[in-house]
Amino acid sequence: MARIAVIGAGMGALAAAARLAVAGHRVAVYERTETYGGAVRRFERDGFAFDTGPGLLPLPAVYRDLFVKTGKEPLEECVDLVQVDPSARHLFADGSGAALPNASRAGVVSALDEALGAGAGRRWGDFLVRARETWDRTRRPLLEEPLWPDWQVLAEREPYPAVPHKRLLRTRRAGTLAEVGAWELRDPRLIALLESHALAYGLDPRAVPANAAVLPYMEHAFGTWYVRGGLRELARAVYERCLARRVEFHFGAEVAAILEKDGRAAGLELADGTAVEADLVVSGVAPGVLDRLVRGTAVRAEGEVPPLRGAPSRLTVLLALRGGRPEGTAHRTVVHAEDRDAELDALFGPAPGMAARPTVTVLRPGDPALVPDAAHETAVLVATVPAGGGPAGETARRADDLITVAERALPELRKRLLWHEVVTPADVEEATGAEGGAVPAPALAAAGGRMLHASNGTALSGLFTVGGWSHPGGGLPHAGMSGALVAGLIVEGPDFQGSQ
Known part of the structure; x- marks a missing residue:
């Protein structure tokens, strides 16, 4: 039985802790804040409650597997997991709209x-067929297996089977997601639908490789899910599973350094000077934080995939509304930017900022657990914004712009508004420790490897990394799978070939 110290209590770290404890190890988690869950937090006021991080769960099989492998109670006995239908309602710039059924290709086509x-x-529908082929080619190496030592193979090959496109007497295949939209979908509304999946993860569709097609495919193939009471209930359930497996938690325990002995990780030094001995260390913090914790040893060896640094953040506006949620209201509505090119230029340009009217996701869960009574409703508005908040912290002043955009989906919004709260990139940074509140995206193949995340093992023996900033990247399913990969590498050793 090894003593394992886990830094951080984000979802990936919790998943690793539960799995390692079940394997017989003594696991202790050290979290600098006073609670668990990383970005999966809750805000409460006047009888209203809101998720301030992810509001929906794709690919719930990852957490079903976690609960099966760590105890007798399956996930559905620990949380009330329900499919969202329609999966999303989309409002396009030309005033048209479409409500897409959940996990039904035929229904979406119709x-x-x-x-x-x-x-x-x-x-x-034809695009989804190609996206499925991409998923089949990348699912194991990008989600279920440790990062390959010969990761260059993933970096060089574009797995998306693009349709040949003739232009100026030349035949080309789409290399970016934007080219997939322009050449294969052609309709600006379908292009907006496609690109919104990348934008939601802070990715520029003009720059990300074509295999980002797996992002909309995951939603269409495996459905979109909600946890009654909010996604914070999922974090609670994973935390309680850790407690049941006798994982120790130390909150308000900031780690100042990772201790080394004889060339390997040997424990932690806390900010108050306390030394914690450990045989292995699992780090669930952002790369910049980890660099500061490791003294005198490079975290990554030359030739390995370097950690991704820097990514956009999110601006979230929480709305308390008079009046109940009308019957038939979509749980999620994506209000697309009126000028998508201007939005992308603003967000990903040399001086990143917010567009005047950005793409806004409106979440209206209609969950009785989140409101004081049936005569009230909650809504959450989310937009991708620059890390740090843009020039002079402009995102804190842009909440009103998001409310204006949301009026396209929620008529008479301002008349119904009791109050609102804003969750800025600075708040995300406080919760997660990531500089500027950056939010990591899932790993993608091709593009020379620039969309891959660093491996779960490190150059320092006995130190492993977990969570959105390491393989397989950001997002709730990916964070959960990173916990499975780290546990597998520790329990089975370097010959571990991945989850089954």
Whole structure:
């Protein structure tokens, strides 16, 4: 039995802790804040409650597997997990809209044909077929296996089977997600639908590789899910599973350094000077934080995938509303920017900032557990913004812009508004420790490896990394899988080939 110290109590770290404890190790988690969950937090006021991090769960099989492997109670006995239907309602710049059924390719094709005109559904359906092939090619190496030592193979090959495109007497295949949209979907509304999946993860569709097609595919294939009471309930359930497996938690325990002995990780030094001995250390913090904790030893060896540094953040506006949620209201509505090119230029340009009217996701869960009574409703508005908040912290002043955009989805919003709260990138940084409140995206293949995340093992023997800033990257499913990978590497050793 090894003594294992885990730095941070984010979702990936919790998943690793539970799995390692079940394997017989003595696990202790050290979290600098006073609670667990990382970005999966809750805000409460006047009988209203809100998720301030992720509001929906894709690919719930990752957490089902975690609960099966760590105890007798399956996930559904610990949380009330429900499919969201429709998966999303999309409002486009031209005033048209479409509500897409959950986990139904045929239903989505039919809905798009009806909403956008004959042929739109077929083009999107054909795209999903190619996206499925991409998923089949990348699922194991990018989600279920440790990062390959010969990761260059993943970096060089574009797994998306793009349709040949003739232009100026030359035949080309899409290399970016934007080219997939322009050449294969052609309709600006379908392009907006496609690119919104990348934008939600802080990715520029003009720069990300074509295999980012797996992002919309995951949603369409495996459905979109909600946990009654909010996604914070999922964090609670994972935390309680850790407690049941006798994981020790130390909150308000900031780690100042990772101790080394004989060339390997040997424990932690806390900010108050306390030394914690350990045989192994699992770090669930951002790369910049980890660099400061490791003294005198490079975390990553030359030739390995370097950690991704820097990513956009999110601006979240929490709305307390008079009046109940109307019957038939979509849980999620994506209000697309009126000028998508201007939005992308502003967000990913040389001086990153917010567009005047950005793409805004409106979440209206209609969950009785989140409101004081049936005569009130909650809504959460989310937009991708620069890390740090842009020039002079402009995001704190842009909440009103998000409310204006959301009025397209929520008529008479301002008349119903009791109050609102803003969650800025600075708040995200406080919760997660990531500089500027940056939010990591899932790993993607091709693009020379620049979209891969660093491996879960490190150059310092006995030190492992978990969570969104290491393989396989950001997002709730990916964080959960990183915990499985780290546990596998520790329990089975370097020959571990991945989750089954």
